[in-house]
Amino acid sequence: MKREMGMMVIIYSSFLSVWDMTSLAVFGTGRIGGGVAARAVSSGLIDHLVLYDCNQALLEAQRLDIEHMRCPVSVSINPIDIAICDIVLYTAGLPRNQNIKTRAALLDCNVPVASELAALIPNYKGIIVVVTNPADILTYFLWKATRIPKSRIIGFGGQLDSARFQYELANRSIRCDGMILGEHGEHQVPIFSKTGLNVDIPIRDDILLTLRNASMEIIKGKGATEYAPVYHIWHLIESIIKDARTDLICSAILEGEYGFTGCSLGVPVVIGREGIISIQEWDLDTWENDHFHSAATFVSDLCRRISHD
Numbered sequence: 684m685k686r687e688m689g690m691m692v693i694i695y696s697s698f699l700s701v702w703d704m705t706s707l708a709v710f711g712t713g714r715i716g717g718g719v720a721a722r723a724v725s726s727g728l729i730d731h732l733v734l735y736d737c738n739q740a741l742l743e744a745q746r747l748d749i750e751h752m753r754c755p756v757s758v759s760i761n762p763i764d765i766a767i768c769d770i771v772l773y774t775a776g777l778p779r780n781q782n783i784k785t786r787a788a789l790l791d792c793n794v795p796v797a798s799e800l801a802a803l804i805p806n807y808k809g810i811i812v813v814v815t816n817p818a819d820i821l822t823y824f825l826w827k828a829t830r831i832p833k834s835r836i837i838g839f840g841g842q843l844d845s846a847r848f849q850y851e852l853a854n855r856s857i858r859c860d861g862m863i864l865g866e867h868g869e870h871q872v873p874i875f876s877k878t879g880l881n882v883d884i885p886i887r888d889d890i891l892l893t894l895r896n897a898s899m900e901i902i903k904g905k906g907a908t909e910y911a912p913v914y915h916i917w918h919l920i921e922s923i924i925k926d927a928r929t930d931l932i933c934s935a936i937l938e939g940e941y942g943f944t945g946c947s948l949g950v951p952v953v954i955g956r957e958g959i960i961s962i963q964e965w966d967l968d969t970w971e972n973d974h975f976h977s978a979a980t981f982v983s984d985l986c987r988r989i990s991h992d
């Protein structure tokens with residue numbers, strides 16, 4: 684496949700077993716977008732980077748800072764180039780502060796930003812990674828707005844929540860791995876039934892309460908979460924570029940999986956070059972099922988409201 688950027692013509696193939704060249708667009712070059720962009724440039728896995736931010740001074744500063752890395756990556760700040768990138772990372776919009784209690788409360792502010800991205804990528808053929816909160820609902824919104832195949836839009840959050848869950852389990856000397864399904868938000872669902880341990884309901888409830896506040900502790904201390912999201916987002920993008928077939932928890936458009944339709948939620952997926960290769964349906968116990976049902980109901984209501992379904 685051939686893409687033309689200004690005077691430059693680049694031959695690339697996104698359908699080979701390993702991509703010869705990968706281009707990444709970062710829509711929103713703040714803390715998270717900027718961090719992932721820098722990591723991508725130093726990885727040796729991308730050859731072209733497009734940066735975009737409505738804050739022109741920040742955009743120019745991020746571009747320069749990245750150019751000064753002197754890595755063999757061409758950098759564009761022309762928004763037209765976003766549409767020809769293999770992967771678009773959506774990290775633009777408002778983050779939470781101490782006064783914004785839930786990620787869902789960001790919805791009305793960040794939907795117009797998602798609409799701006801959708802307008803820039805008509806008939807997009809690559810993969811969109813949605814980070815901006817509320818990530819599940821904006822994944823659904825962008826899926827509708829861009830009409831991209833559902834396997835090519837991936838919401839981020841479950842990997843991070845699962846890492847926080849694992850940290851919390853280790854803190855309590857509960858020696859097992861745990862995963863989080865459901866909403867990247869208040870309606871997250873810690874999965875205990877696959878840990879092989881019998882964890883009582885009051886302990887589960889207590890862990891869930893702690894997890895709901897996990898990122899706010901960081902926001903209070905340093906203004907925002909940064910290192911862990913950047914680390915896990917890059918792991919996701921790397922899995923796409925390398926066609927790694929990695930098992931991750933990501934927000935995926937549901938069409939009957941887990942009994943739900945009309946929303947995007949954190950579920951176990953296999954990630955590769957084509958995006959979401961498959962969704963796995965785990966057997967959940969009653970406590971988990973009830974919480975997953977609450978997550979789906981909450982997220983579906985908001986998806987319906989913003990997409991006029």
Ligand SMILES: NC(=O)c1ccc[n+]([C@@H]2O[C@H](COP(=O)([O-])OP(=O)(O)OC[C@H]3O[C@@H](n4cnc5c(N)ncnc54)[C@H](O)[C@@H]3O)[C@@H](O)[C@H]2O)c1
Nearest residue numbers: 711713714715736737738775776777778814815816840912
């Ligand atoms: N899904 C997750 O797990 C996860 C993790 C961390 C952060 N987030 C979310 O990611 C988003 C970004 O967080 P951050 O800490 O990088 O915030 P930030 O404020 O550092 O960066 C956001 C950037 O978006 C830009 N922006 C705002 N409106 C724009 C528009 N219309 N067009 C282009 N650019 C625009 C801003 O200028 C800013 O540079 C937030 O919504 C945050 O809640 C999600």
Ligand SMILES: O=C(O)C[C@H](O)C(=O)O
Nearest residue numbers: 779786816898899908912
């Ligand atoms: O909590 C937030 O608002 C930021 C992000 O979703 C996170 O989980 O770190």
